[in-house]
Amino acid sequence: MNDTNEMLLEFESKSQNESFARTVVAAFATQLDPTIEELADIKTAVSEAVTNSIIHGYVDRIGIIRMRCVICKDELTVEIQDQGVGIENIAKAMEPLYTTRPELERSGMGFSFMEAFMDQLEVESKLGEGTLVRMKKRVGKVDRLKESVTASQ
Amino acid sequence: MQDFRKHGSGYQNAGEEEATYEINKRCLIIHLNSELDHHNAVRIREKADKLIDRNNIKHIIFDFSKSDFMDSAGIGVIMGRYKKVIFIGGKIAVTNVSSPVDRIFRLSGLYKIIEKHDTVDTAINSLL
Numbered sequence: 186m187n188d189t190n191e192m193l194l195e196f197e198s199k200s201q202n203e204s205f206a207r208t209v210v211a212a213f214a215t216q217l218d219p220t221i222e223e224l225a226d227i228k229t230a231v232s233e234a235v236t237n238s239i240i241h242g243y244v245d246r247i248g249i250i251r252m253r254c255v256i257c258k259d260e261l262t263v264e265i266q267d268q269g270v271g272i273e274n275i276a277k278a279m280e281p282l283y284t285t286r287p288e289l290e291r292s293g294m295g296f297s298f299m300e301a302f303m304d305q306l307e308v309e310s311k312l313g314e315g316t317l318v319r320m321k322k323r324v325g326k327v328d329r330l331k332e333s334v335t336a337s338q
Numbered sequence: 339m340q341d342f343r344k345h346g347s348g349y350q351n352a353g354e355e356e357a358t359y360e361i362n363k364r365c366l367i368i369h370l371n372s373e374l375d376h377h378n379a380v381r382i383r384e385k386a387d388k389l390i391d392r393n394n395i396k397h398i399i400f401d402f403s404k405s406d407f408m409d410s411a412g413i414g415v416i417m418g419r420y421k422k423v424i425f426i427g428g429k430i431a432v433t434n435v436s437s438p439v440d441r442i443f444r445l446s447g448l449y450k451i452i453e454k455h456d457t458v459d460t461a462i463n464s465l466l
Contacts, residue, residue, distance in 0.1 A: 200377035207373075207407075225407070225438035232409040236376040290383065290414035294446055298410055301445055 190216065190256040198243040198250050198267065206235045206252055206265075213254050214261050217324040226302035227261065227322060233295040234265035234318040240286060242269025242316055260323050263303075268315035275308050357382050359389055364396040365465055367458055370405035374412035374439075383415055387422070396428040397465040401458050403434035412439075413446050420451055429453060431461040 192213055196202045207228040214227055231252075238250045253264040272278045278285075279300075284293035300306050305321040356378035360367040366389055372378050389395065398419050402408075420430050431453040435443065443449055455461035 200375075200380070203375045203377050204373055207375075222438070222441075225441070228407060229409050229438075229442070232375055232407075236409070236411060240376065290379070290411075290418040292410045292413040292417060292446070294410040294413055298442075298445070 188256075188258050192254045194252045195249050196252070198239045198248045198269075200236075200239055202250070203232055203235050203239070206250075207232050209252070210254060210263060213256075214324060217256060217259060217261060219324045223322070223324050227263070227324075230299045230302045230320055230322075231263055231265065233298050234263075234320070237295055237318070238265060238267035238269060238316065240289065240291070241272075242267035244270060259325050260321055262319065262321045264317060264319045266315065266317040271312040271314055272308070272310040272316055273312060275310055279308070357385070359385065361389065361393055361395070362462060363466055364394060365399060365462060366390060366393070366395045366397070367399045367401060367462075369401045369403070372405060373407035374402075374405055374415065375407070375409050376411035379411040379415045383418060386415075386419060390419070390422060396423060396426055397431070398423060398428070399431045399433060399458060399461045399465070401433045402436060402439055406436040406438060408439045408442050410442075410446075412442065413448060416448060416452065429465055431455055431465060433458050433461050 194209055196205065210231045211224050211228055214224060219227070235250060242248070248267060248269055251266040255262040277283060279296040281297045282293040284291040299318070299320055303320040303322045307319040308316065310316040356370070356372040358369045358371060360369065366386065368382065368386060400416060416430060423430070430451070432443065433455045434457065435454060453461065453464060455464060
């Protein structure tokens with residue numbers, strides 16, 4: 186059985202595409218048979234990453250955001266990449282409640298939510314070149330539970 | 339009670355707006371009609387702040403009965419309105435919260451400063 190799948194999407198860094206990106210990821214992840222809670226987790230994490238690219242990556246201009254999703258067995262990988270300004274200090278940016286844009290009422294919880302809702306989070310960034318956020322999550326815990334129950338019987 | 343949903347007060351174009359607004363005494367009720375993300379947060383913030391300033395609003399209720407998604411931008415909107423009303427003794431409540439939205443509130447610690455109620459009516463009774 187072929188248990189890998191991949192998709193690539195490019196869209197403009199306009200705020201109305203935040204819900205578009207969430208919907209696309211959710212639709213793609215459906216083939217892993219996620220629980221409603223897992224789907225909500227993935228949507229939230231993607232929403233945070235895409236919003237960061239729009240607000241912080243491209244600041245006051247429109248650029249292209251690239252979203253790549255890979256399914257490998259029961260694991261979903263989502264990459265959100267922009268060619269924006271980049272992050273000067275990634276560790277600082279990831280601190281809870283830290284934000285460079287308090288005037289926009291940014292809560293500083295974006296990276297915290299990505300970390301909380303996904304299993305794994307990696308951030309690569311270079312000043313003037315852009316940022317790549319890579320998140321991984323194992324999906325379909327209900328199936329795995331069933332398997333373990335069956336295996337133990 | 340002023341109901342901006344039914345009357346053309348310029349706050350809503352039928353079915354398209356991200357939220358509808360209702361004022362009951364000094365309480366502003368924001369009925370969210372869409373997912374509370376950054377895109378919608380910008381508009382909701384602008385409209386809510388106009389209503390808060392013009393109507394001497396003290397308390398604010400965010401009603402999630404038609405919204406089952408929120409991210410950190412929603413936290414920002416609620417925190418921002420909290421900072422606006424806290425100085426006049428105002429309070430913030432959320433109602434009809436779905437379980438994904440409830441998780442965001444719990445994780446962010448927002449329940450330390452806002453009230454959660456099952457319905458708008460119970461929230462109004464508690465606030466007014």
